Amino acid sequence: MTAGMQGTTTAVRGPMIWFRGDPFLTSREDAFVHEPDGLLICEDGKITAVGDHTALRARIPDGVTPVHYPGHVISAGFIDTHIHYVQTGIIAAFGSQLIDWLNHYTFVEEQRFSDGAYATKVASAFCDELLRNGTTTALTFCAVYPQSVDALFEEASRRNLRIAAGKVLMDRNAPDALLDTAQSGYDDSKALIGRWHGKGRNLYAITPRFAPTSTPDQLEAAGALWREHPETLMHTHVSENTGEISWVRSLFPDRSGYLDVYDHFGLLGRGSVLAHGVHLTGRERARCAETGTAVSHCPTSNLFLGSGLFHVHDAKDPRRPMHVGLGTDIGAGTSFSMLATMNEAYKVAELTNYPLDSIKAFYLATRGSAQAMGLADTVGSLDPGHEADFVVLDPRATPLLAQRTSRVEDIEELLFVLAVMGDDRAVRATYIAGALAHDRDAPLDRGTPTATAAV
Amino acid sequence: MTAGMQGTTTAVRGPMIWFRGDPFLTSREDAFVHEPDGLLICEDGKITAVGDHTALRARIPDGVTPVHYPGHVISAGFIDTHIHYVQTGIIAAFGSQLIDWLNHYTFVEEQRFSDGAYATKVASAFCDELLRNGTTTALTFCAVYPQSVDALFEEASRRNLRIAAGKVLMDRNAPDALLDTAQSGYDDSKALIGRWHGKGRNLYAITPRFAPTSTPDQLEAAGALWREHPETLMHTHVSENTGEISWVRSLFPDRSGYLDVYDHFGLLGRGSVLAHGVHLTGRERARCAETGTAVSHCPTSNLFLGSGLFHVHDAKDPRRPMHVGLGTDIGAGTSFSMLATMNEAYKVAELTNYPLDSIKAFYLATRGSAQAMGLADTVGSLDPGHEADFVVLDPRATPLLAQRTSRVEDIEELLFVLAVMGDDRAVRATYIAGALAHDRDAPLDRGTPTATAAV
Numbered sequence: 001m002t003a004g005m006q007g008t009t010t011a012v013r014g015p016m017i018w019f020r021g022d023p024f025l026t027s028r029e030d031a032f033v034h035e036p037d038g039l040l041i042c043e044d045g046k047i048t049a050v051g052d053h054t055a056l057r058a059r060i061p062d063g064v065t066p067v068h069y070p071g072h073v074i075s076a077g078f079i080d081t082h083i084h085y086v087q088t089g090i091i092a093a094f095g096s097q098l099i100d101w102l103n104h105y106t107f108v109e110e111q112r113f114s115d116g117a118y119a120t121k122v123a124s125a126f127c128d129e130l131l132r133n134g135t136t137t138a139l140t141f142c143a144v145y146p147q148s149v150d151a152l153f154e155e156a157s158r159r160n161l162r163i164a165a166g167k168v169l170m171d172r173n174a175p176d177a178l179l180d181t182a183q184s185g186y187d188d189s190k191a192l193i194g195r196w197h198g199k200g201r202n203l204y205a206i207t208p209r210f211a212p213t214s215t216p217d218q219l220e221a222a223g224a225l226w227r228e229h230p231e232t233l234m235h236t237h238v239s240e241n242t243g244e245i246s247w248v249r250s251l252f253p254d255r256s257g258y259l260d261v262y263d264h265f266g267l268l269g270r271g272s273v274l275a276h277g278v279h280l281t282g283r284e285r286a287r288c289a290e291t292g293t294a295v296s297h298c299p300t301s302n303l304f305l306g307s308g309l310f311h312v313h314d315a316k317d318p319r320r321p322m323h324v325g326l327g328t329d330i331g332a333g334t335s336f337s338m339l340a341t342m343n344e345a346y347k348v349a350e351l352t353n354y355p356l357d358s359i360k361a362f363y364l365a366t367r368g369s370a371q372a373m374g375l376a377d378t379v380g381s382l383d384p385g386h387e388a389d390f391v392v393l394d395p396r397a398t399p400l401l402a403q404r405t406s407r408v409e410d411i412e413e414l415l416f417v418l419a420v421m422g423d424d425r426a427v428r429a430t431y432i433a434g435a436l437a438h439d440r441d442a443p444l445d446r447g448t449p450t451a452t453a454a455v
Numbered sequence: 456m457t458a459g460m461q462g463t464t465t466a467v468r469g470p471m472i473w474f475r476g477d478p479f480l481t482s483r484e485d486a487f488v489h490e491p492d493g494l495l496i497c498e499d500g501k502i503t504a505v506g507d508h509t510a511l512r513a514r515i516p517d518g519v520t521p522v523h524y525p526g527h528v529i530s531a532g533f534i535d536t537h538i539h540y541v542q543t544g545i546i547a548a549f550g551s552q553l554i555d556w557l558n559h560y561t562f563v564e565e566q567r568f569s570d571g572a573y574a575t576k577v578a579s580a581f582c583d584e585l586l587r588n589g590t591t592t593a594l595t596f597c598a599v600y601p602q603s604v605d606a607l608f609e610e611a612s613r614r615n616l617r618i619a620a621g622k623v624l625m626d627r628n629a630p631d632a633l634l635d636t637a638q639s640g641y642d643d644s645k646a647l648i649g650r651w652h653g654k655g656r657n658l659y660a661i662t663p664r665f666a667p668t669s670t671p672d673q674l675e676a677a678g679a680l681w682r683e684h685p686e687t688l689m690h691t692h693v694s695e696n697t698g699e700i701s702w703v704r705s706l707f708p709d710r711s712g713y714l715d716v717y718d719h720f721g722l723l724g725r726g727s728v729l730a731h732g733v734h735l736t737g738r739e740r741a742r743c744a745e746t747g748t749a750v751s752h753c754p755t756s757n758l759f760l761g762s763g764l765f766h767v768h769d770a771k772d773p774r775r776p777m778h779v780g781l782g783t784d785i786g787a788g789t790s791f792s793m794l795a796t797m798n799e800a801y802k803v804a805e806l807t808n809y810p811l812d813s814i815k816a817f818y819l820a821t822r823g824s825a826q827a828m829g830l831a832d833t834v835g836s837l838d839p840g841h842e843a844d845f846v847v848l849d850p851r852a853t854p855l856l857a858q859r860t861s862r863v864e865d866i867e868e869l870l871f872v873l874a875v876m877g878d879d880r881a882v883r884a885t886y887i888a889g890a891l892a893h894d895r896d897a898p899l900d901r902g903t904p905t906a907t908a909a910v
Contacts, residue, residue, distance in 0.1 A: 091859055092875035094868065095810040129855055304875075306805030334798065334875050336855065343789065350761030355550040398879070400584055400791065404546055413549065420547035420759075420789050423878065424853070 009061050010434045011041045013053050014069035014392070017411060018076050018382035019367040023359050024316040032359050033382075034411045038074065039066060042388035042434030050382045067436075069392050072428055073414065075362065076380050077136025077389035078338035079369035082235075082275040082296035082327030084141040085126040085152055085165070086113050091331045098241040098305055101332065109331075110168075111177050113143035119151035127155045127163075131438035133336045134391030134427040137162045137370070137379050139235055139273055139296075139327075141207055144168045144178050146188045153196045160200070160432050162379055162387065164233050166207035167192060171218045174209075182217035186225055193229050201387075201433075205233035205273075211248045211261045223266030233271045233373060236262065238295075239284070240276035241307045259284040268293040271374040275327060276301075277315070278308040286320045294323035294372035297364070299344035301329035312345065312364075313354040325369030338365045339426060342419035358416035388434035393418055397425040464516050465889045466496045468508050469524035469847070472866060473531050473837035474822040478814050479771035487814050488837075489866045493529065494521060497843035497889030505837045522891075524847050527883055528869065530817065531835050532591025532844035533793035534824035537690075537730040537751035537782025539596040540581040540607055540620070541568050545786045553696040553760055556787065557629075564786075565623075566632050568598035574606035582610045586893035588791045589846030589882040592825070592834050594619045594690055594728055594751070594782075596662055599633050601643045608651045615655065615887050617834055617842065619688050621662035622647060626673045629664075637672035641680055648684050656842075656888075660688035660728075666703045666716045678721030688726045688828060691717065693750075694739070695731035696762045714739040723748040726829040730782060731756075732770070733763040741775045749778035749827035752819070754799035756784035767800065767819075768809040780824030793820045794881060797874035813871035843889035848873055852881040 016038030021031035039053040041060065049059055060066060086109065093105040113119045130138055142148040142165050149167045156163040169185040170178055180188065189206055197204035206229075208214045208222050226234055239245055239258050248258045255261045259280065262268055270292035277295035280288070288295065297310050315322045326341050327333070335341065342361040349356035370380025379387050395414060396402035401421050408414045418426055430438035438444065471493030476486035494508040496515065504514055515521060541564065548560040568574045585593055597603040597620050604622045611618040624640040625633055635643065644661055652659035661684075663669045663677050681689055694700055694713050703713045710716045714735065717723055725747035732750035735743070743750065752765050770777045781796050782788070790796065797816040804811035825835025834842050850869060851857035856876050863869045873881055885893035893899065 088855075089859065089862065091855070092872045094812065094871045097805075097808075125854070125858060132854070303799075303802035304805065306802075306808060308806075344758075347758035347761075350552075350759065351763075353761060357549065399580070399587070400543075400546070403580060404544065407544065416549045417547045 008045065008434055009041070009043045009064050011039060011060055011064050011066035012069060012074060012392070012431070013037070013039050013066040014072050014074050016040065016050070016074045016382060017362065017415065019363050020381065020383060022368065022371070023363050025318055025321055028359055031363065040074065040382060040390070045388055045433035047382055047384050047386050047388045049384055069428065071395065073393040073395065073418065075391050075393060076366040076382055076386070077391050077430065078134050078365050079325065079373070079380055080130070080135050080138040080328050080338060081273055081294070081325030081369045081372050082298055083138050083330045085123060086110050086141065086143045086148060087331030088122050088126050088129070089331070091334065093331065096305070098244055098307060099247070101305060106331070107175050107178055110143040111175065113148035114145050114177070116147040116151055119143070119148045120155065123152040123155040126152070127159050127161060129336045130161065131159065131430045132424045132427065133338065134393070134430050135336065135338060136389035136391070136430065136432060137373070137375070139164045139205060139233065139373055141165070141209075141235070142167050144170055144180055146192055149192050149196070153202045156202060157200050159437060160435070162201040162203070162389065164203035164205045164235070164373060166205040166235060169206070169208040169218055169222055170213040171215050173213045182215060182221045185218055186221040189225055193232060197229070197232055203233060204229070205235040207235045208267070210237040210244070211258065212244065212251055216265070219261070219265040219267065227266065233273060234267050234269070235273050236267065236275070238262065238274040238277050239279040240302070241305070242279060245279060257281065257284060259287060263287065273325070273372055275329065276307065276310070278302055278310045282314070285315060285317070285322055288322045289320040292323065294325060296325050296327035296372065297345060298327040298329035298333055299348045300335055300341055301333040302348065303344060304334050305332050309348050309351050311352050311354070312349055312356060313352070323368070323372045324364060325372030326364045335423070337423050339419050339422035341365070346420065358412050358419055361419050362415055388431060390431050391427055392429040393422070393426050394428040397422065397428070401426065463500065463889055464496070464498045464519050466494060466515055466519050466521035467524060467529060467847070467886070468492070468494050468521040469527050469529050471495065471505070471529045471837060472817065472870065474818050475836065475838060477823065477826070478818050480773055480776055483814055486818065495529065495837060495845070500843055500888035502837055502839050502841050502843045504839055524883065526850065528848040528850065528873070530846050530848060531821040531837055531841070532846050532885065533589050533820050534780065534828070534835055535585070535590050535593040535783050535793060536728055536749070536780030536824045536827050537753055538593050538785050540578060541565050541596065541598045541603060542786030543577050543581050543584070546789065548786070551760070553699055553762060554702070556760060561786070562630050562633055565598040566630065568603035569600045569632070571602040571606055574603045575610065578607040578610040581607070582614050582616060584791045585616065586614065586885045587879045587882060588793065589848070589885050590791065590793060591844035591846070591885065591887055592617045592828070592830070594660060594688065594828055596620070596690070597622050599623045599625055599635055601647055604647050604651070608657045611657060612655050614892060615890070617656040617658070617844065619658035619660045619690070619828060621660040621690060624661070624663040624673055624677055625668040626670050628668045637670060637676045640673055641676040644680055648687060652684070652687055658688060659684070660690040662690045663722070665692040665699070666713065667699065667706055671720070674716070674720040674722065682721065688728060689722050689724070690728050691722065691730070693717065693729040693732050694734040695757070696760070697734060700734060712736065712739060714742060718742065728780070728827055730784065731762065731765070733757055733765045737769070740770060740777055743777045744775040747778065749780060751780050751782035751827065752800060753782040753784035753788055754803045755790055755796055756788040757803065758799060759789050760787050764803050764806050766807050766809070767804055767811060768807070778823070778827040779819060780827030781819045790878070792878045794874050794877035796820070801875065813867050813874055816874050817870055843886065845886050846882055847884040848877070849881050849883040852877065852883070856881065
């Protein structure tokens with residue numbers, strides 16, 4: 001049962017879409033569900049019934065009046081499989097590719113998160129921004145400091161968000177103030193797992209930043225910790241930038257490549273999410289598929305840092321399909337909006353000569369991302385049994401959207417237009433565990449922030 | 456004197472930025488002006504004074520109270536050097552590269568513009584969308600039908616926008632309903648020039664769609680018409696897509712390349728704007744520079760159609776710099792916002808390993824685009840003598856923008872953040888010829904539309 005939602009029953013009515021399977025691998029009919037006039041019933045934070053309104057309305061519990069969203073689109077909440085909450089303040093930092101960008105902006109900003117009050121302030125704004133964008137689950141980096149993790153989980157808990165997060169492990173090639181050690185990183189992470197994993201909806205992710213900033217000892221310790229806590233996630237970066245790949249080769253000359261570093265230390269497997277993977281080789285993709293390792297595709301970031309073009313159709317090659325989710329990668333990404341992220345994923349795919357249709361794009365942003373995080377039975381779908389996180393999209397959010405969507409011919413075109421032209425304004429409402437958590441037109445009062453947030 | 460603005464005097468105060476030169480070619484100090492507390496005085500539709508508020512306030516005419524925009528950024532209005540107003544209805548059409556996209560979507564939609572009432576309806580929405588996005592001048596394609604041009608110029612005139620537009624010339628390789636002939640295209644264009652060019656702020660652009668859809672006879676006639684009316688603009692497409700380039704080679708085997716087709720028929724020169732130019736060769740770029748021919752860089756479109764990556768630093772190579780403007784290329788482009796267009800221009804430049812700074816990006820969107828259209832003395836700058844078209848940008852337009860811009864260190868960073876994170880919401884107000892034409896927070900009543908708009 002979802003924490004804090006016992007006894008609550010809600011229902012919503014309107015056009016609905018969701019996924020039962022993977023449209024990259026099965027027919028659209030098997031993968032995708034569209035209810036033009038759907039009814040969704042949620043009890044105790046979970047979805048208990050979904051289907052055609054007329055067929056299902058007899059099951060509406062006494063005293064419950066469905067909230068009706070005619071002309072909208074109700075989807076499972078978006079899932080952002082790669083984001084750095086501690087980089088919210090440095091979105092749109094000019095001019096560099098990956099390594100320079102880390103040194104000039106990221107490593108400066110992240111030092112501010114030793115201050116728990118600052119961390120709380122940013123975490124609060126971050127969680128609100130997720131809700132404004134219809135993102136109901138995120139897998140996020142924190143800073144190296146355990147208090148940066150506490151701050152995030154506290155703010156996520158206040159909103160009942162399903163967040164996976166972890167303290168960064170980093171014991172070399174970064175400013176001293178940001179370094180831990182193999183031992184302290186292990187100890188701090190283990191303590192945080194005890195404090196947060198499975199508490200409410202919080203999930204812990206063991207989070208080595210990337211191979212260049214961890215010694216072999218630290219990667220070894222991360223692998224050991226994951227073996228001790230296989231229910232947690234693993235979250236790191238791989239093969240984002242060609243300069244980065246060369247650096248990894250020079251740091252780990254005994255390994256056959258970048259992915260093999262993580263493989264060697266036991267960091268691949270179900271629940272392991274590697275951000276980017278822009279330059280993964282065919283053999284590396286096959287190894288990911290074999291181990292259940294997922295990649296988070298972060299198109300706005302890959303364009304912003306000039307990292308390169310991710311080939312989604314290679315990653316989803318039916319002969320050896322990888323789990324792929326979408327990520328904003330804030331702060332190298334340029335928008336919290338998963339709609340904007342789908343827009344850029346489409347553009348990146350076009351440049352690789354692959355037309356990424358809206359069914360596949362929405363899959364990546366919902367069930368595909370849930371699958372990448374090993375949460376396909378938990379979130380990312382409107383099927384009964386899933387947690388009742390969903391988003392209500394407004395096809396008439398702006399004058400231009402209203403004009404364009406007035407002439408769409410089918411749900412696929414409507415979803416495509418929303419992905420290409422939509423932003424946070426297209427998110428009419430966000431529901432968390434069956435409860436309204438963001439209303440675009442009637443902002444909710446969250447009450448007073450926690451004591452530490454008073455900065 | 457700008458039509459309809461006689462006797463009007465207005466003044467605005469606030470942070471201001473504008474350009475006196477080209478930051479790709481001269482020092483930033485010579486090219487860029489920033490007044491942290493500026494005053495702008497406009498009389499009879501033109502800018503008559505600009506500078507520091509304290510130094511200049513004695514010149515405020517009696518009875519005029521400057522509108523104060525503290526904490527905003529006042530810039531010359533944005534100039535969109537390539538857009539198709541008749542494609543407003545088909546933004547976000549899925550799945551094709553250029554030629555298929557034309558056949559499946561564009562050529563279907565453009566046939567609707569034989570109906571003057573439909574044309575008026577779209578033209579009205581189009582002009583409003585320009586104003587919402589701070590775009591005060593646009594160079595736009597119409598459809599093949601003269602009434603589609605009349606409708607646009609009528610709606611532009613109602614708003615006093617400085618628009619350059621023309622009927623498409625197309626006498627082959629398109630549906631019959633969209634074809635003219637070399638003679639009728641010439642005659643219709645000539646009549647439209649007489650009816651509209653220089654009337655109020657309207658400018659005519661002779662508009663062959665692109666080499667594949669015009670016979671040599673039609674291109675010959677277009678060149679003859681331009682020689683008869685050298686005060687008009689020339690507007691077409693070039694080298695957007697590799698398949699298109701091959702097609703042109705097969706259609707014009709006697710020409711040395713795509714650009715040479717236009718060169719041969721006298722379509723290059725000052726006031727000629729070629730959209731895209733993604734794949735222009737070094738020799739072709741040199742020929743553009745030599746003739747004063749401009750290219751309109753349309754990054755959201757180039758990404759959306761997978762056309763390729765424009766190399767802005769090659770185009771602006773100081774040894775042979777071309778005139779380059781920015782274009783949205785609606786409907787293949789994905790946003791009317793020139794801020795969103797700068798965002799994507801930055802990303803395209805990053806992929807070509809060139810960091811396009813915000814000073815250069817804002818130059819491209821204002822004075823650079825004016826220069827591309829041969830209008831550098833008319834619009835695109837706040838220097839006295841220019842027409843008083845300007846935009847007021849709001850760095851706190853959204854919660855995330857407000858948070859991010861609260862910590863910028865200088866005007867360059869502020870402009871960069873606006874370009875990367877801004878959209879139509881960041882346009883607080885748009886002024887046309889010194890008069891408020893769009894107010895985000897207090898929408899203006901435009902009165903009843905013209906009779907033909909009642910559809």
